[in-house]
Amino acid sequence: MSKQRVLLLGATGETGSSILTGLLAFDKFEVEILIRPSSTDKPEVEQLSAKGIRVRIADISGPVDDLVSVLLGVDIFISAISGTSQLAQMDIATAVKKAGIKRFVPCCFATICPPGNVMLLRDEKEEVNQHIKKLFLPYTIIDVGYWYQLSCPRLPSGRIDYATFPGMNASLHGDGEALNILTDLRDVGHFVARIVYDERTLNKSVFCWGDILSENQVYNILEEVSGEKLERHYISAADVEARVVHATELLREDPSNARTRVGVYSAQYDYSKYIRADNRPEYAKYLGYLDARELYPNFVPKGFREFAVDLLDKKVVRPYSSARYN
Amino acid sequence: MSKQRVLLLGATGETGSSILTGLLAFDKFEVEILIRPSSTDKPEVEQLSAKGIRVRIADISGPVDDLVSVLLGVDIFISAISGTSQLAQMDIATAVKKAGIKRFVPCCFATICPPGNVMLLRDEKEEVNQHIKKLFLPYTIIDVGYWYQLSCPRLPSGRIDYATFPGMNASLHGDGEALNILTDLRDVGHFVARIVYDERTLNKSVFCWGDILSENQVYNILEEVSGEKLERHYISAADVEARVVHATELLREDPSNARTRVGVYSAQYDYSKYIRADNRPEYAKYLGYLDARELYPNFVPKGFREFAVDLLDKKVVRPYSSARYN
Numbered sequence: 001m002s003k004q005r006v007l008l009l010g011a012t013g014e015t016g017s018s019i020l021t022g023l024l025a026f027d028k029f030e031v032e033i034l035i036r037p038s039s040t041d042k043p044e045v046e047q048l049s050a051k052g053i054r055v056r057i058a059d060i061s062g063p064v065d066d067l068v069s070v071l072l073g074v075d076i077f078i079s080a081i082s083g084t085s086q087l088a089q090m091d092i093a094t095a096v097k098k099a100g101i102k103r104f105v106p107c108c109f110a111t112i113c114p115p116g117n118v119m120l121l122r123d124e125k126e127e128v129n130q131h132i133k134k135l136f137l138p139y140t141i142i143d144v145g146y147w148y149q150l151s152c153p154r155l156p157s158g159r160i161d162y163a164t165f166p167g168m169n170a171s172l173h174g175d176g177e178a179l180n181i182l183t184d185l186r187d188v189g190h191f192v193a194r195i196v197y198d199e200r201t202l203n204k205s206v207f208c209w210g211d212i213l214s215e216n217q218v219y220n221i222l223e224e225v226s227g228e229k230l231e232r233h234y235i236s237a238a239d240v241e242a243r244v245v246h247a248t249e250l251l252r253e254d255p256s257n258a259r260t261r262v263g264v265y266s267a268q269y270d271y272s273k274y275i276r277a278d279n280r281p282e283y284a285k286y287l288g289y290l291d292a293r294e295l296y297p298n299f300v301p302k303g304f305r306e307f308a309v310d311l312l313d314k315k316v317v318r319p320y321s322s323a324r325y326n
Numbered sequence: 327m328s329k330q331r332v333l334l335l336g337a338t339g340e341t342g343s344s345i346l347t348g349l350l351a352f353d354k355f356e357v358e359i360l361i362r363p364s365s366t367d368k369p370e371v372e373q374l375s376a377k378g379i380r381v382r383i384a385d386i387s388g389p390v391d392d393l394v395s396v397l398l399g400v401d402i403f404i405s406a407i408s409g410t411s412q413l414a415q416m417d418i419a420t421a422v423k424k425a426g427i428k429r430f431v432p433c434c435f436a437t438i439c440p441p442g443n444v445m446l447l448r449d450e451k452e453e454v455n456q457h458i459k460k461l462f463l464p465y466t467i468i469d470v471g472y473w474y475q476l477s478c479p480r481l482p483s484g485r486i487d488y489a490t491f492p493g494m495n496a497s498l499h500g501d502g503e504a505l506n507i508l509t510d511l512r513d514v515g516h517f518v519a520r521i522v523y524d525e526r527t528l529n530k531s532v533f534c535w536g537d538i539l540s541e542n543q544v545y546n547i548l549e550e551v552s553g554e555k556l557e558r559h560y561i562s563a564a565d566v567e568a569r570v571v572h573a574t575e576l577l578r579e580d581p582s583n584a585r586t587r588v589g590v591y592s593a594q595y596d597y598s599k600y601i602r603a604d605n606r607p608e609y610a611k612y613l614g615y616l617d618a619r620e621l622y623p624n625f626v627p628k629g630f631r632e633f634a635v636d637l638l639d640k641k642v643v644r645p646y647s648s649a650r651y652n
Contacts, residue, residue, distance in 0.1 A: 116459075116460055127442075130441055134442055136612060283462060286459075288529075
């Protein structure tokens with residue numbers, strides 16, 4: 001049997017880069033990438049093309065039938081579109097159905113969170129997921145929890161400033177005890193490759209994880225590995241909720257502002273992860289997810305402690321270092 | 327171990343009556359019913375009470391904490407609330423969660439249909455289902471397809487007029503070939519009893535069925551059993567869609583009119599069942615449902631042919647014979 005052909009959208013993004021690396025390392029697919037006409041000249045795309053990866057070009061916002069013609073011959077379509085473009089996947093899913101593709105992986109790749117006014121970003125993903133199901137389109141939903149790369153506070157010495165954002169995770173939420181599904185961004189693609197190769201995951205939701213940790217545990221591990229002491233400031237549940245309300249008001253005043261939108265995403269992530277405590281294995285299983293660690297016991301992802309060592313050894317890259325949101 | 331206590335809401339309705347009968351026949355539960363204060367004097371309620379069934383009384387639209395106190399000691403709550411009161415289940419689910427009930431069965435009991443603007447009734451059920459999942463409330467969703475009792479056209483002789491509605495199923499839809507999940511209303515409760523007794527169905531969706539038939543097959547069986555010839559009028563897919571548009575417009579003009587609302591439900595049922603062909607096992611399984619026939623191979627429900635014989639033998643009751651919608 002010839003290799004299945006996977007087409008990846010968003011290959012130069014954070015999640016997409018990890019997926020591309022994971023698919024190539026897995027070595028069981030013919031991997032191609034889908035690029036917008038405006039991105040053909042980007043150096044990242046030229047680099048991938050030079051590596052021998054076939055590039056297909058399509059205007060994903062154009063007529064559906066034009067997109068269908070670009071998708072012919074593809075077996076699996078993986079969408080790692082940007083967080084603020086989720087609804088562009090409505091037409092993409094329609095085209096994927098028309099092209100007879102055997103599996104569509106929409107851009108979930110996030111924390112466990114129920115739909116229905118907890119997180120705006122999750123509800124946009126739900127709109128896409130509902131559309132997929134209305135189409136009777138074979139799919140796999142993959143969520144990865146939160147990245148290690150976005151879960152660390154700064155160290156007093158400044159040693160990890162190269163890979164973190166100023167002020168990020170400077171406070172803990174509630175009592176800091178809510179457990180969360182966390183994954184090394186570098187492992188996302190290794191999981192995705194295994195999941196989309198697997199017939200058991202067809203028309204299912206799957207979550208993957210490297211570690212299940214509370215914020216207190218993340219702080220503890222960073223202290224142990226670095227030998228430094230971290231101050232702990234706790235934000236009350238009421239304040240976390242108030243931040244959601246405030247961010248939502250700002251967005252209402254300026255709905256097309258992408259930064260303001262990301263502000264809502266961020267506040268709602270904190271609320272869902274730390275106050276509702278949604279992003280944990282028990283809740284994922286309740287919501288119908290399969291556990292990738294049970295499906296692939298032989299694949300051992302990086303633990304958070306290992307990541308922390310890499311972080312101190314300057315082996316980690318700051319996410320969004322190409323300043324995607326500017 | 328003592329028997330689990332099941333509390334049933336809507337016990338005097340069509341689906342609720344079948345569920346009550348099924349629960350009692352199964353003989354593994356302590357069965358109680360929940361009644362609104364305004365219904366305590368109804369003869370049907372008095373009959374059930376006289377049979378020894380414990381009656382709990384609560385205003386389901388009142389304060390949630392009052393409802394919680396009425397629910398204490400219940401293990402399983404089954405809601406067979408009327409089709410037009412779906413959203414009253416929002417507060418009920420909150421109360422059920424607060425009361426620590428181990429399983430909530432919301433009022434689904436309908437055809438397979440995806441959420442997202444296919445059927446208004448389905449979208450109201452989805453709002454309840456999402457609320458349940460946000461609450462992390464243990465649940466089982468049960469769908470039963472369409473009832474045999476509402477799937478028959480009139481026979482020219484008038485022999486089954488006693489149990490059917492004038493004009494109902496007088497036409498077939500599209501080419502009449504779309505397969506549909508059908509169940510004898512009398513078997514709904516027998517399925518429900520087995521499903522809620524079963525740990526495998528916790529936090530799952532389950533569909534049950536007696537037969538999988540197209541409209542043409544329903545007509546064929548009725549002809550064979552009765553010896554009468556049925557005329558076949560086919561409504562085109564375009565006309566079925568146009569009826570949905572028309573019914574929706576009428577409801578927009580008069581949103582609080584219950585009859586108009588039922589008109590929308592009816593037109594959308596036809597569209598979903600016969601044009602989208604949603605109500606079939608393959609699609610149910612794709613949407614994540616378990617098949618009750620696979621779970622309970624020893625329970626043999628009535629087939630449609632058997633129902634048709636009963637119908638000709640005057641053994642069937644017309645649904646809604648207490649004229650619930652008047």
